[in-house]
Amino acid sequence: MTFEYQYPHPAVTTDVAVFTLLDQQLQLLLIRRGEEPYKGHWALPGGFLEIDEDLDSCAKRELKEETGVDDLYLEQLYTFGRPDRDPRERVISVTYYALVPADKLNLSAGSDAAEASWFPLQALPDLAFDHAEIILLARERLAAKTHYSTIAFQLMPETFTLSELQTVYEILRNEKLDKRNFRKWVLSLQLLEETGGKRRNGNHRPAKIYRLTDPDRVHIIR
Amino acid sequence: MTFEYQYPHPAVTTDVAVFTLLDQQLQLLLIRRGEEPYKGHWALPGGFLEIDEDLDSCAKRELKEETGVDDLYLEQLYTFGRPDRDPRERVISVTYYALVPADKLNLSAGSDAAEASWFPLQALPDLAFDHAEIILLARERLAAKTHYSTIAFQLMPETFTLSELQTVYEILRNEKLDKRNFRKWVLSLQLLEETGGKRRNGNHRPAKIYRLTDPDRVHIIR
């Protein structure tokens, strides 16, 4: 069975840059390609748009199929379409970026890609297609958004300490923050509540545990 | 001649929301559709991506063909792809928005669309497809960008007065600004220079004329 058109049509894919925080590092989810082109290279999870499928749904479905990752914050990033970006045929890639807390991710389940794995952003392998460019753009957008939205909260597990949250901000912005000022600021948003619990985490004073009052919403602030 | 694929492919278009400032109003460029669907409705300029053409080039080419408008600030906005957004076939639209100073636009030249015309944003006609949604998003992005970039300068003619520039900001942000504060702020950017000339524009003191030191660059500020 084939499909005919009067004019040539490009293929459309979605590709997703999924970030998480693992081992105190910002990490990115990649899958190893089992087929040519770029066989053996690592690539962003993604794939071809089905003909009756929404763009967002396609991104979510491919992610679920290839990596088992589900239930994450997903946002459209940019659409890439250089004519030579895929050697097989003309491919337009609608790219997304996504954030998932480390405790929600269960990579093994349901993966039908050969391999899926997390890589620290500082140690990315050779990437297929123009995916390095996509990742760079996603990384910039993510850093910029920490300044005027609560997007960073999407990387947090259900409960966390203020120091943990501060570390996430420091990693995303790639700069050291002042502890007192950070706490004043983040508490003034009124989006956190104490659980009442404390976390003993070594030979030192235990930290108060917080949770988001509104875990699924990303707020625009300032 | 037809083109065959093993899997169904969507069509890809670009559509552009072109803004200008005319008669002290923010206006949008629309073309009247000569064919079904939505025959007779107004729509954003745009059209199908050619198979060897960059996305940006497609947006520029369609704009040039349909409206004669050329040499403008163009930026990708968002990609729309609801499965039912076009009744003919599945169409993914990569949308852009663009700004052009009123003195650069020459609508008549080279238009091959039935009609092209400027509409004040407050008085848009019935629009084809999901173009109303696209325009809304472009309008929001434009207003937001006045706060952290010099994108508004792209609506200015080669030379202008500070009052004219202030008016543009007021229209984009839809709020009144303080004259002294605006002037202090805009001059502190160090992106304007006096031409030395003055503009006599009525029964009152003539205004100094300014130009951009760097007309083609949009600066990220703050």
Add this chain to the structure above:
DNA sequence: GCAAAAGTGTTATCCCTACACCCATGA
């Protein structure tokens, strides 16, 4: 008691905001 991270306030600085009058021109 010592090491290590948690927790906590005050002060200085900067930026943004508010605000009113004189100037140059054409009629």
Add this chain to the structure above:
DNA sequence: TCATGGGTGTAGGGATAACACTTTTGC
């Protein structure tokens, strides 16, 4: 001389930035 928009400075308030010591725990 009058009407009209052009042009100018200062002071107050709010937010941000800088900064150091005490607390609680495990060993």
